[in-house]
Structures are given as structure tokens and as C-alpha cells.
Amino acid sequence: MISRDALEVWKRQVAGSFHPIAVTGAGISVPSGLPTVSADWKGIPLREFFTLDMFLRETERFYQYYRHILQHWTHARPNQAHYSLAKKGIPVITQNIDGLHSMAGSRHVLELHGNLLELVCTNCRSIYSSQLAYRQKLPQCASCRGLLKPNIVLVGEEVYHYGTAVDWVGRADLLLIVGTRLEMAPCNELLEIAKRNGAAIIRINRRAEVILPQILSGSSSE
Numbered sequence: 716m717i718s719r720d721a722l723e724v725w726k727r728q729v730a731g732s733f734h735p736i737a738v739t740g741a742g743i744s745v746p747s748g749l750p751t752v753s754a755d756w757k758g759i760p761l762r763e764f765f766t767l768d769m770f771l772r773e774t775e776r777f778y779q780y781y782r783h784i785l786q787h788w789t790h791a792r793p794n795q796a797h798y799s800l801a802k803k804g805i806p807v808i809t810q811n812i813d814g815l816h817s818m819a820g821s822r823h824v825l826e827l828h829g830n831l832l833e834l835v836c837t838n839c840r841s842i843y844s845s846q847l848a849y850r851q852k853l854p855q856c857a858s859c860r861g862l863l864k865p866n867i868v869l870v871g872e873e874v875y876h877y878g879t880a881v882d883w884v885g886r887a888d889l890l891l892i893v894g895t896r897l898e899m900a901p902c903n904e905l906l907e908i909a910k911r912n913g914a915a916i917i918r919i920n921r922r923a924e925v926i927l928p929q930i931l932s933g934s935s936s937e
């Protein structure tokens with residue numbers, strides 16, 4: 716439980732901040748019915764699924780899993796944690812692939828691990844809707860015939876937008892870390908950058924859908 720005093724401190728830190736940035740992870744989407752990657756989910760070992768090796772060696776099975784996961788994930792909707800960040804206009808750097816920050820209305824979102832609801836051409840990088848995976852067993856690019864891959868960063872690939880994330884955090888005077896311990900490389904460096912710059916740091920691991928609306932209430936920073 717978070718004490719009332721701690722909430723007041725956080726509220727003041729938010730109110731006094733000029734450049735807050737949120738870094739979010741799987742925990743923020745758990746109240747939306749989505750899993751953390753450490754768990755098996757709907758019979759699928761997510762750690763095994765999210766590897767480049769699996770995609771390259773067993774592409775058909777990879778797409779079977781992908782369609783199975785999609786059916787469930789596309790029902791997920793943002794919760795009050797996503798909405799309160801959007802309403803406050805706080806830029807978000809997320810490790811999540813669920814697209815819920817954008818769906819909640821956040822306009823400045825860096826999806827470090829991509830977006831499950833998109834497919835990307837492995838040849839020309841064109842983007843397609845995930846719905847194509849229901850129409851083609853192995854989805855192909857309409858312009859170059861390249862194999863499409865879910866637009867998510869798999870184990871063995873580099874995260875997206877990392878340079879921009881470093882820029883954002885470099886300018887931040889408050890870092891809100893929500894639903895992630897921020898221990899994995901390279902994202903753990905973001906925390907180090909914020910600390911070095913003397914930014915205030917707020918960590919919310921549980922019940923973000925209750926706590927964030929409380930500490931972010933007040934006027935918009937946009």
C-alpha cells in the first residue's frame with residue numbers, strides 16, 4: 716500500500732515538474748487483461764514465442780501463435796493509468812506492444828518494442844495491419860513480396876527509437892516509472908540518465924490505474 720503522505724509527495728513532484736516523462740512496462744496493462752512476458756499465456760510460452768530465432772526457423776508456427784494471441788489482445792482496452800497519462804499530456808516511452816497508450820489518446824509515444832497490431836515487411840519495411848495475418852498463412856508484402864513479420868522487437872533484435880528515448884529522458888525533470896522494474900538493458904540506462912540529471916523519480920509497480928489518476932489530477936501540462 717502507498718501511504719497518503721507518499722501520495723502527497725508524488726502529487727507535489729508532478730505539480731512542480733516542467734518536463735515529466737513516463738516509462739511504462741507490462742504492469743500498466745495488467746488491469747486491461749494483458750499478461751506480463753514472464754508468464755505462459757493461453758498455453759503459449761511467451762518467452763519462447765518472442766524470439767527472432769523462432770520466427771526464422773518456425774515461421775508457420777510463429778504465425779499460428781501470433782493469430783492466437785491477437786484474438787485475445789485485440790479485445791484489450793486502455794485502463795485509467797493509460798488514460799490519466801494521456802489526459803495530462805505526459806510523453807510516454809513504453810516497453811509494451813499493446814498500443815494502449817495511443818488508443819488512450821497519448822500523442823507522444825515511443826514504442827520501444829514495436830506494436831503487436833502491425834506487420835512490417837522484412838524487406839522494404841512497409842507497415843500493414845495485423846488483420847492480414849488472418850487472410851494469409853504467411854503474410855506477404857503487397858509491393859515487394861517480402862515476408863511480413865509482426866512489428867514487434869523479438870529477442871535477438873534491437874529496440875526501436877532508443878536514441879529518441881535517451882533524448883527525452885535527458886530533458887526530463889521527473890521520471891514516472893510505471894509497471895516495470897526497468898532492469899533490462901538497454902532500458903535500465905534510461906533510469907541512470909535520469910538519476911545523473913537529478914530528475915525526480917516516482918516508481919509505481921502496482922495499482923497504477925488507481926494511483927496515477929490521483930497524483931496526475933490537476934491542470935494539463937500541454
Ligand SMILES: [Zn+2]
Binds near residue numbers: 840860
Ligand atoms: Zn516489402
